[in-house]
Amino acid sequence: AAAHNLPVVPHISDMMQVHQHIVAAFPNAPMLEYIPWLLELFEEPVRVEGGSIVTPTLPGASTTMRADSFARWRVA
Numbered sequence: 001a002a003a004h005n006l007p008v009v010p011h012i013s014d015m016m017q018v019h020q021h022i023v024a025a026f027p028n029a030p031m032l033e034y035i036p037w038l039l040e041l042f043e044e045p046v047r048v049e050g051g052s053i054v055t056p057t058l059p060g061a062s063t064t065m066r067a068d069s070f071a072r073w074r075v076a
Contacts, residue, residue, distance in 0.1 A: 009029065
């Protein structure tokens with residue numbers, strides 16, 4: 001898309017944690033689907049300030065889940 005100057009708005013579903021890096025890195029991805037009810041699951045959730053994503057500070061893909069998330073949402 002970038003090679004052809006086409007805009008991209010990723011449909012994130014539960015992958016918002018990963019796709020925030022795409023939106024932060026590519027100017028042709030001007031928006032990100034924001035799903036606030038997933039934020040509590042991750043150690044470093046997506047942060048939005050003033051309508052913009054704040055790039056994560058920890059190394060990795062920001063997909064490390066909080067240990068208590070597994071206990072709380074586990075399905076037997």
